[in-house]
Amino acid sequence: MTDLVEFIRARLDEDERLATRAATLCGCHPAVPVWRFEGDEGAGRIVIEGDPHPDTHASPNRLRKCWDKSYANKFAAEHIVNHDPARVLREVEAKRALLAACVEYDDMPAGMSGSGLAYQVEELLALPYADHPDYRPEWSPS
Numbered sequence: 381m382t383d384l385v386e387f388i389r390a391r392l393d394e395d396e397r398l399a400t401r402a403a404t405l406c407g408c409h410p411a412v413p414v415w416r417f418e419g420d421e422g423a424g425r426i427v428i429e430g431d432p433h434p435d436t437h438a439s440p441n442r443l444r445k446c447w448d449k450s451y452a453n454k455f456a457a458e459h460i461v462n463h464d465p466a467r468v469l470r471e472v473e474a475k476r477a478l479l480a481a482c483v484e485y486d487d488m489p490a491g492m493s494g495s496g497l498a499y500q501v502e503e504l505l506a507l508p509y510a511d512h513p514d515y516r517p518e519w520s521p522s
Contacts (some may be wrong), residue, residue: 382486384502384519388479391509396472400509403465415464417457475505 414429476503485498503521510520 382502383516384484384506385479385483386463387509387512387514387516387519388475388502388505390514391506391512392472392475392479396466399465399468403469414466415461419454419457422449424454424457426461479505 416427416429418424418427482498482501482505500521503519506515507517507521509515
């Protein structure tokens, strides 16, 4: 296994851990990772499907689900909902499947059919983590 593959696997493990932790909300119930956006340009909230405490905002461990009338907060709320834990977990699963398919070609000699493409895909899978301190410049897609 290459350092690049190990790097990607570690980042996917981190993504999965954080999404799972976010999905469990306050920790007193099973994960409920599906979030949706309710409201308009005036006001609204992030609704967490199956949340047994939908109106509780007192705990510092919970997602603050309301926003005021500013566009900045509305757009942040929409972004948060678009990247809810359920979606992140699906993305982690898909990226792991892509990585597993690529790893099959890692031991092939250079120039063999698929080996170059597999490495390019690995570089692209690592690219979203380019700001991570363990990311290496040589992994940047050429």
